[in-house]
Amino acid sequence: MTGNTPIAIGYGNGLGAPAGFLVATIVLTLFTIGFIAMARHITTAGAFYGFITHGLGQVWGMATGALATMAYVVFEGSLIGIFSYFTNDALNRWFDTDVNWLLIAIVGIVVIGLFGYFDINIAAAFLGVTLVCEVVLLLALAFSVLFSGGGPDGMVPEAINPLNAFKSLEAGGGMGLSIDGTTIAAGSAAIGVFFAFWSWVGFETTAVYGEESRNPRHIVPRATLIAVIGLGTFYTFVSWMMIAGNGKATSIEKANTDSIGLWVDLAEDKLGGSFIGDIYLFLIVVGSFACGLAFHTAASRYLYAIGRELPATKNTLGRTHGTHHTPHIASVTQSVITLVFTLGFYVLTTNGDDPFTGAYIFQYGLLAILGTMAILIVQAITCLAVIWYFHVKKVHPGSLLTTGVIPALGGIGMLYVVWLLIDNIQFAGGLAAGSLFFDLIPWLVVATFVVGLLGVLLLRSRSPEVYRAIGRTVFEEAHERK
Numbered sequence: 001m002t003g004n005t006p007i008a009i010g011y012g013n014g015l016g017a018p019a020g021f022l023v024a025t026i027v028l029t030l031f032t033i034g035f036i037a038m039a040r041h042i043t044t045a046g047a048f049y050g051f052i053t054h055g056l057g058q059v060w061g062m063a064t065g066a067l068a069t070m071a072y073v074v075f076e077g078s079l080i081g082i083f084s085y086f087t088n089d090a091l092n093r094w095f096d097t098d099v100n101w102l103l104i105a106i107v108g109i110v111v112i113g114l115f116g117y118f119d120i121n122i123a124a125a126f127l128g129v130t131l132v133c134e135v136v137l138l139l140a141l142a143f144s145v146l147f148s149g150g151g152p153d154g155m156v157p158e159a160i161n162p163l164n165a166f167k168s169l170e171a172g173g174g175m176g177l178s179i180d181g182t183t184i185a186a187g188s189a190a191i192g193v194f195f196a197f198w199s200w201v202g203f204e205t206t207a208v209y210g211e212e213s214r215n216p217r218h219i220v221p222r223a224t225l226i227a228v229i230g231l232g233t234f235y236t237f238v239s240w241m242m243i244a245g246n247g248k249a250t251s252i253e254k255a256n257t258d259s260i261g262l263w264v265d266l267a268e269d270k271l272g273g274s275f276i277g278d279i280y281l282f283l284i285v286v287g288s289f290a291c292g293l294a295f296h297t298a299a300s301r302y303l304y305a306i307g308r309e310l311p312a313t314k315n316t317l318g319r320t321h322g323t324h325h326t327p328h329i330a331s332v333t334q335s336v337i338t339l340v341f342t343l344g345f346y347v348l349t350t351n352g353d354d355p356f357t358g359a360y361i362f363q364y365g366l367l368a369i370l371g372t373m374a375i376l377i378v379q380a381i382t383c384l385a386v387i388w389y390f391h392v393k394k395v396h397p398g399s400l401l402t403t404g405v406i407p408a409l410g411g412i413g414m415l416y417v418v419w420l421l422i423d424n425i426q427f428a429g430g431l432a433a434g435s436l437f438f439d440l441i442p443w444l445v446v447a448t449f450v451v452g453l454l455g456v457l458l459l460r461s462r463s464p465e466v467y468r469a470i471g472r473t474v475f476e477e478a479h480e481r482k
Contacts, residue, residue: 001138001235001238001239001242001263002086002259002260002263002284002287003082003086003259003284003288003364004195004196004198004199005017005195005239005242005255005262006254006255006259006262007191007195007255007259008020008191008192008195008196009169009192009243009251009252009255009262010169010184010187010252010255010256010259011169011187011188011191011192011255011256012168012169012187012188012189012190012191012192012193012194012195013164013165013166013167013168013169013187013189013191013192013193014167014168014169014170014173014174014187014192014252015156015158015159015164015243015248015251015252016158016159016161016164016165016166016167016189016192017159017192017196017239017243018159018160018235018236018237018239018240018243019159019160019161019162019163019164019165019236020165020189020192020193020195020196021196021199021232021235021236021239022160022162022165022232022236023162023165023193023196024193024196024197024199024200024232025228025229025231025232025233025235025236026413027197027410027413027414027417028197028200028203028228028232028410029225029228029229029232030406030407030409030410030413031379031382031383031407031410031411031413031414032203032204032224032225032228032410033225033402033406033407033410034382034383034386034387034402034403034406034407034410035051035204035224035382035386035407036220036221036224036225037221037386037390037398037402037403038051038054038055038382038385038386038389039051039220039221039224040221041395041396042054048064048065048068048204048378048379048382049061049062049064049065049068049069049302049305049306050305051382051385051386051389052064052065052378052381052382052385053065054385054389054395055382055384055385055386055387055388055389055393056381056384056385056388058456058460058467058468059453059456059457059460060381060385061456062306062452062453062455062456062459063449063450063452063453063456064377064378064381064382064449064452065302065305065306065452066306066448066449066451066452066455067374067375067377067378067445067448067449067452068302068374068375068378069299069302069303069306070371070374070444070448071201071370071371071372071374071375071378072295072298072299072302072371072375073299073302073303073334073337073338074341074367074370074371075201075202075295075298075299075367075368075371076112076292076295076296076299076334076338077337077338077341077342077363077367078295078363078364078365078367078368078371079288079291079292079295079364080105080108080109080292080338080342080363081105081342081345081358081359081360081362081363081364081365081367082288082359082360082364083104083105083108083285083288083289083291083292084101084102084104084105084108084355084359084363085101085355085356085359085360085364086260086281086284086285086288087099087101087104087108087285088101088104088355088359089260089281089355090281090282090284090285093281094278094281100353101346101353101355101358101359102342102343102346102353105342105346105359106339106342108289108292109335109338109339109342110335111289112289112292112293112296112335113296113331113332113334113335115293115296116293116296116297116300116326116328116331116334116335117321117326117328117331117332118326127286127290127293130283130286130287130290131287131290133279133283134283134286134287135234137267137271137276137279137280137283138234138238139234139238140271141238141241141242141245141263141266141267141270141271142237142238142240142241142242143241144245144270144271145241145242145244145245145266145270146241146244148270150244150245151244151245151246151247151250152247152250153244153247153248154244155244156240156243156244156248159239159240159243159244160236160240165189165192165193165196166189166193167189168186168187168188168189169186169187169188169189169192169252170186171183171184171185171186172184173248173249173252173253175248175249175252177249177252177253179253179256179257184252184253184256188424190420190421190423190424191424193417193420194369194372194417194420194421194424196235197372197376197417198368198372199231199235200228200231200232201371201372201375202291202294202295202298203224203227203228203231204224204379242262242263242266245266245269245270246262246266260281260284263280264277264280264281265277267280296331296334296335296338297331299330299334300326300327300330300331300333300334301327301330303317303327303330303333303334304317304318304320304327304330307330309466310459310466311463311466316329317329317330317333341363341367342363345358345359345362345363346358349362349435362435362437366435366437366438366441369421369425369441370441370444370445372421373418373421373422373441373442373445374445374448376414376415376417376418376421377414377415377418377445377449379410379411379414380411380414380415380418381411382411383407383408383410383411383414384407384411386403386407387403387404387407387408389403390403390404391403391404422442425441425442
C-alpha cells in the first residue's frame with residue numbers, strides 16, 4: 001500500500017487507483033480459477049514451470065520456466081531497493097541519521113540469505129505477527145475514515161468506479177494543482193493498472209510451497225483463492241479510504257511529493273499522534289523486508305526446481321541441505337545475484353548513492369517493471385496450459401467454464417496489461433527512462449525466453465531422457481504430510 005498506491009495516484013489513474021485494484025481483483029480471480037484447477041492435480045516446487053510443462057510440453061515449460069525464474073530473481077532485488085529506501089527514511093525521522101542505503105541493503109540481503117539457508121520457519125513467527133499488525137493498523141485507519149464519514153470531500157465514491165481505473169490523471173489533477181509553481185504533470189492510467197497488478201505478484205507462490213505443506217492438493221487451491229480475493233478486497237478498501245481521508249487534492253499532492261506521509265500523516269491524525277506514525281514506519285520497514293524474504297524463498301525454489309532436473313546443476317542448485325532440508329545452494333546463489341544487482345544500481349546509476357534515486361526509482365522501479373512484464377506473460381501462458389491440459393490432452397476431466405472459458409478470459413486480461421505496459425513503458429520508467437537498463441527491459445524479457453527455448457531444444461537433441469523428465473518432478477504423496 002505504501003510503496004505502490006502513491007505511484008498509481010500521482011503518476012497513473014489518480015483518484016481511480018482503488019478502481020485499478022478492483023479490476024485487477026477480477027482479472028486475477030479469473031486466472032486463479034484455472035490455476036487452482038491445475039494445482040489440484042499437480043504439486044511441484046516449480047509452479048508455473050511445472051504446470052506449463054504438463055499442459056504444453058517441455059519446450060514451453062522450460063522457456064517460460066526461465067522467464068518465471070528470472071522474474072522472481074529480480075523481484076528480491078526490487079524489494080531490497082524499497083526496503084533500503086523505507087529504512088533510510090525511518091532512521092532519518094527517528095534519529096536524524098542518514099545511513100547509506102547500500103549498507104542497509106547489504107544487511108538486508110545477508111539476513112534474508114541466512115533465513116533462506118537455514119529454515120524459513122525461523123522468520124515465520126516474527127513476520128507473521130508483524131503482518132497481522134500491518135493489517136490491523138491499515139484496517140483501523142480505513143475504518144476510522146469510514147466511520148467518520150470520510151474527509152474534506154466525503155467518501156469519494158468515484159474512486160471505486162471500475163471505469164475510472166482506465167482514466168489517466170489529468171494535468172494538475174484536474175483541479176489546477178501545482179508543486180512549487182509547476183503544474184502537476186498528467187499521469188497514465190496504464191501505470192495505475194500496472195502497479196495494481198504488481199501489488200499481487202507472488203500470490204501464486206502458494207503452489208511453490210506445495211511440496212513442503214501438508215495435504216497440498218487441498219491446501220494450495222484454497223490458500224491461493226483466499227489470497228487473491230482477500231488481497232483484492234483489502235487493497236481496494238484501504239486505498240479508497242486513504243483517498244477519502246486525505247481528500248482529493250491532498251491525495252494527489254502528497255502522492256507527488258511525500259508518498260510515505262500520504263499514509264503516516266493520515267494515521268497520526270486519525271489514530272493518535274506521532275506514536276502511531278512511528279509504529280507505521282516500523283511496520284513498513286518490516287513489511288518490505290518480509291516481501292524481500294518471500295521473493296527470495298520463491299526464487300530459490302524456482303532455481304532448485306529447474307536445477308534438480310538438469311545434469312549440470314543436479315548436484316548444486318538441485319540439492320537440499322541435509323539438516324535444514326532447504327535448497328541452500330539455490331538460496332546462496334539468489335543472494336549473490338541480488339547483491340550484484342544492488343551494487344550495480346548503486347555504482348552505475350547517476351546519483352545512485354541517493355536512496356530516492358538509486359534505491360527507489362531505479363532498483364525498486366525498474367526491477368519491478370522487468371519482473372512484472374515477465375510474470376504476466378508467464379501467467380497468460382499458464383492460462384493456455386490449463387486449457388490444453390484439460391481440453392486438448394484431456395489428462396483429467398475439466399469443466400468448459402472453469403478450465404476453459406474463465407482461464408481464456410484471464411489470459412486475455414493478462415496480455416492486455418502487458419500491452420498497456422509496453423505501450424506506456426517510456427512513461428512507466430519515469431525518472432529512470434532513458435537509462436541503459438530501462439532501454440534493455442523488453443529485450444531482457446525476450447532474451448530470457450529465447451535462452452530457455454534454445455537450452456531445452458539443445459537438451460532434447462543431446463539428452464532425450466533428461467528432456468522427457470523436464471517439469472515432471474511432482475509431489476505424488478496421496479496422504480497428508482505429518
